[in-house]
Amino acid sequence: MNKEALFSIPLPTIRRFPAYLRLLKDFENAGESWVSATRLAEDLRLKPIQVRKDMSCTGVEGKPKVGFEVHELIMAIEHHLGWDNATDAILIGAGNLGNALVGYKGFANYGLRIVAILDNDKKKIGTTVYGVTVQSMEHLEETVVRLGVNIAVLTVPAEVAQEVAEMVVAAGIKGIWNFVPKNLTLPEDIIVQRTDLATSFAELSSRIKKSIEEKSRTKRSLQN
Amino acid sequence: MNKEALFSIPLPTIRRFPAYLRLLKDFENAGESWVSATRLAEDLRLKPIQVRKDMSCTGVEGKPKVGFEVHELIMAIEHHLGWDNATDAILIGAGNLGNALVGYKGFANYGLRIVAILDNDKKKIGTTVYGVTVQSMEHLEETVVRLGVNIAVLTVPAEVAQEVAEMVVAAGIKGIWNFVPKNLTLPEDIIVQRTDLATSFAELSSRIKKSIEEKSRTKRSLQN
DNA sequence: TGATTATCAATAAATATTTATCGTTTACTG
DNA sequence: CAGTAAACGATAAATATTTATTGATAATCA
Incomplete structure (x- = not known):
């Protein structure tokens, strides 16, 4: 039995896959063949640990000090999404x-x-x-x-x-x-x-609303 | 202090708000003034308990046996999203x-x-x-x-x-x-x-892939 | 008017997801 | 060629989210 069917990848991870994929392709085009979780995390504003967890779902293993092989990750993610065939x-x-x-x-x-x-x-x-x-x-x-x-x-x-x-x-x-x-x-x-x-706009709206409320709260407390 | 600032509404709940809102407006247009969490859940394919939890985040209280007042919910959700002002x-x-x-x-x-x-x-x-x-x-x-x-x-x-x-x-x-x-x-x-x-397409792709794999697994086990 | 039932609210349990810790590995540097 | 630092993997802890349980309440109907 192949390893991929043994556990199911968390939905949040799957939802992050496309972003990883795009970034990895950028790296590939730039001629980089290795990339670390730290680096990916930086660019995507995620935490390195989370990226490592996500990458582990692909089945690709990293190498200490250098990270993961870019092309291998691309292939693995595309495969997991079924994006390797049109x-x-x-x-x-x-x-x-x-x-x-x-x-x-x-x-x-x-x-x-x-x-x-x-x-x-x-x-x-x-x-x-x-x-x-x-x-x-x-x-x-x-x-x-x-x-x-x-x-x-x-x-x-x-x-x-x-x-x-x-x-x-x-x-x-x-x-x-x-x-x-x-x-x-x-x-x-x-x-x-x-x-x-x-859905997405609701998220934006609520964040903006919160930020406005925080600002007015700060202002008020400054006035006290 | 008003109650809304006391806790922050979970992001998944906020992301479900627009769907509730649309449905509630449908009910309002249909002349229904009360709706139960059970009913909302049915239409949105969610669990009633989850809908109740979400509704409780709006601050609106329901009434046993009849549910929530449609208009009140609409106002509350729109307010929480900041959608009450253009x-x-x-x-x-x-x-x-x-x-x-x-x-x-x-x-x-x-x-x-x-x-x-x-x-x-x-x-x-x-x-x-x-x-x-x-x-x-x-x-x-x-x-x-x-x-x-x-x-x-x-x-x-x-x-x-x-x-x-x-x-x-x-x-x-x-x-x-x-x-x-x-x-x-x-x-x-x-x-x-x-x-x-x-992001959304990745979700769809992975679900389709999983379903295909399950089908082929079933087929295989039937052949054994 | 009392029994019945649908529903809510509060609390608790279960599950899922993210984040932290720790020990190990590998490239790089002097 | 040993020491150092960056990064990995596994495991554990923390947090977030969903689901279940229980008791209470209000409408409905006999």
């Missing part, structure tokens, strides 16, 4: 956000490729978004089967999200990256990943 | 993602308003994005001061992110919502919130 996906909903996502070059780094765009707006069907032609939703199932796609990116209006989600599942999709701020009710075995801008 | 922000970088964000209607729900767009691409300067005119970066400081803005949304290319970040800080910005996949090194008192699509 993943094809379809995108449903050629609106604002949908178009921006298709044009987002960063996806290439994660091995994600949008191979088809679907929409039910007749004005959009037939137009081209960054080289990909928008198709009618009627072609959904046929497209999924023909391209052998497992993942759908959902960027439709909230009102139709549930309905569209059920359609893509019926067409054979196994994983949905849901950008619509709406919870989907789908069969257990369908993997739904929700990305919500509001 | 927050103005400028956006730097009128690229793909930048434009999509400006057009994203959802921001209105969080009280976020993009009041100015800046870019240094001469082709973009003077054009209008969803009613907001793109200005030259030369107007940065003047704009920040004139509009009294504290927050900047950063959607510039990675190569210039650090440089631009330093510029906006120099112009007086206190909080940065960074969509660029690059860590910024800025003074301690500047609040930087990074939003990274890759």
